[in-house]
Amino acid sequence: MAMFCAEEYGVPPIAGRILGWLMICDPPEQSAGQIAAAIGASKASLATNMRLLTEAKFVRRRSRPGERTHYYQVDDNAWETVVRRRLAGLAGFRDLAADGMALAGAGSDRAERLRVAHDVYDWMVRLFAETPRPPAAGKKQ
Template sequence: MAEREQELEWVERMAMFCAEEYGVPPIAGRILGWLMICDPPEQSAGQIATAIGASKASLATNMRMLTDAKFVRRRTRPGERTNYYRVDDDAWETVIRRRMAGLAEFRDLAADGIDLAGPGSARAERLRVAYEAYAWIIKLFAEVPRFSTRRER
């Protein structure tokens, strides 16, 4: 299989993963996948649309979603009117931190549910199990050294 075909196959796998795991349209996953693997790392909307076979209208809607979510950063170049896009340097840490904040919020909701159901009640038991599972993962995350994208020299 040619290199370009392999890249597009990988981009499609990324699209399906993002659609299934995060509930985003496949086009958003294709954009993200393409920007993770393309060379050069900054691409115009036209370059991205051509690479992944998307319409510019669909691309614009999904690009806005990815930039709002801080996955993708829009940049300009001096003397040019074209916008260029690239995967934000801290996108992955941002995603993980948002996920952890969501887990903490769910843990807190479970705690409120335990109080509502009455601690020690049969109803509270289901909530307690959820609370403990989420508290466990949050504790593990807090104990791990901070992630660094800098390569050792």
Template sequence: MAMFCAEEYGVPPIAGRILGWLMICDPPEQSAGQIAAAIGASKASLATNMRVLTDAKFVRRRTRPGERTNYYRVDDDAWETVIRRRVASLTEFRDLAADGIDLAGTGSGRAERLRVAHDVYDWMAKLFTETPRPRTRKQP
């Protein structure tokens, strides 16, 4: 998970270790101290990377009534949220390529290179938006 997140999302490996732990830990909400102990990270490194994960909407920070400790968890909708943001970026790039085609002149070689990028991003955006959401099984 650490290497996947580093390569795919450009985050430090520690962020991937945190995410991996939060996906399998029990209980599903963990304090920073619990997470640091489980993955062998310093609290300072954990705090920095927790901010990365919460800003990206992978992880949510919560508090409990009467406690000052923050707890972190991966919400069930985190994956859909991340994918929806990716789909939105596909659409934005497709639209940017379309604008470039108009600026380059539709019949030019430059426009053709842009059209290839546009068509691939258009295909991916349509694929994601037209495909039904997968069903999830709820645990009893």
């Protein structure tokens, strides 16, 4: 998980270790101390990466009434958020290719190379737009 997150999302490996732990831990809400102990990380490194994960909406932070400790849990919308960000990137590249085709001139070899890229990205954007969202967690079809 650490290397996957580092390669796919460009985050430090420890962020991937945190996310991996939070996906499988019991109970699903963990304190920073519990997470640090489970993955063998320093609290300072953990704090930096928890901030990164919470700002990216992978993890949410909660407190409990009467306690000063914060607890962390994988956000229910984390995976949809990841996919939507990727989809926005695909759409952005599709639009960039379309702009490039207009600049290169219709029918030119340069425009044709851009059209091939545009068409693949357009297909992926349309495919996601037309595909129904999976059922909510805990609900079976």
